[in-house]
Structures are given as structure tokens and as C-alpha cells.
Amino acid sequence: MPAPTPLSFDRDIRPLFTGMDIAHMKKSMDLSSRDSVFRHADAIYQSVVSGHMPPASCGEPRWTADMCATFKQWQEQGGAP
Ligand code: HEM
Structure with a gap:
């Protein structure tokens, strides 16, 4: 099985934060x-x-379970840029 593509800050995490945040x-x-x-x-x-x-x-709405899980996964993968 190929390794899954790691989550990226620019692509997956940065868009979770609004300008207000x-x-x-x-x-x-x-x-x-x-x-x-x-x-x-x-x-x-x-x-x-x-x-x-x-x-x-x-x-602002609170983060969904999916958003929280994505964030945690990015952290656990080492926080790729
Ligand atoms: C280390 C974690 C964090 C700490 C300790 C923290 C602490 C605070 C404090 C003390 C305030 C001002 C008082 C208040 O409005 O309750 C505040 C405001 C705010 N925080 Fe955070 N915060 C954290 C993370 C975040 C994150 C991750 C977000 C967004 C996802 C966020 C979004 C906001 C917003 C939008 C306000 C402004 C609320 C308003 O003025 O109406 N914060 N934060």
C-alpha cells in the first residue's frame, strides 16, 4: 500500500483559520x-x-469533528508545511 499523502499546513490547515481568528x-x-x-x-x-x-x-461556528481530526492528524504527522 502506498503511504497516504501527508496533510499540509498551506493546503489543509491554514484554510481552517479565518481572518478574524x-x-x-x-x-x-x-x-x-x-x-x-x-x-x-x-x-x-x-x-x-x-x-x-x-x-x-x-x-463563528465551532469546529466540526472533521476539522479537529484533520488538525490533530497534521500535528501527529509532524506538521508538514
Ligand atoms: C492556544 C489557544 C488559544 C487561547 C489560549 C486563546 C485565548 C483567547 C482569549 C483570551 C481571547 C479573548 C477573550 C475572549 O474573547 O474569549 C480570545 C479571542 C478570540 N480567539 Fe482565541 N485562543 C486560542 C486559540 C484560538 C483559535 C485556535 C482560534 C480560531 C480557531 C481562536 C479564535 C479567537 C477569536 C475569533 C477571538 C475573538 C473573539 C471576539 O472578540 O469576539 N482562538 N482567544
Whole structure:
């Protein structure tokens, strides 16, 4: 069996974050940067899987189970750019 194509930050992960997400989180991390997202991946995953982020009050829908699983898989694969 051929190895599955690894998930890529630019193709699969970066589009999960909206402009609002990036702008509001800029003080603590850069959600548009692979290195920053990979460094904070555990905290980011916890925040989206729990529904704490993005905050319900900002009007964005919470991440689906698929989005959370894609993010976790990208992290576990080593965070390809
Ligand atoms: C390490 C994980 C994170 C921490 C500790 C964190 C913390 C915070 C805090 C303290 C605020 C301001 C207070 C609030 O509105 O609740 C905030 C706002 C916000 N965060 Fe996060 N955040 C994290 C990850 C994320 C992620 C992954 C997203 C998007 C998927 C996100 C999207 C937002 C948005 C859109 C706001 C603005 C809400 C508004 O002003 O209406 N955050 N975050």
C-alpha cells in the first residue's frame, strides 16, 4: 500500500483559520504561520475540540469533528508545511 499523502499546513490547515481568528489571536500566536501553529498545536487543539475557541460570542461556528481530526492528524504527522 502506498503511504497516504501527508496533510499540509498551506493546503489543509491554514484554510481552517479565518481572518478574524488570525487578527484576534495575533498577540499570543500567529495562526497564519506553520511554525507558530505547530509550536502551539496542543493548546490550539484543546481550544477548538472543547469549543472554547473560536468564542461563541464572536459569531463563528465551532469546529466540526472533521476539522479537529484533520488538525490533530497534521500535528501527529509532524506538521508538514
Ligand atoms: C492556544 C489557544 C488559544 C487561547 C489560549 C486563546 C485565548 C483567547 C482569549 C483570551 C481571547 C479573548 C477573550 C475572549 O474573547 O474569549 C480570545 C479571542 C478570540 N480567539 Fe482565541 N485562543 C486560542 C486559540 C484560538 C483559535 C485556535 C482560534 C480560531 C480557531 C481562536 C479564535 C479567537 C477569536 C475569533 C477571538 C475573538 C473573539 C471576539 O472578540 O469576539 N482562538 N482567544
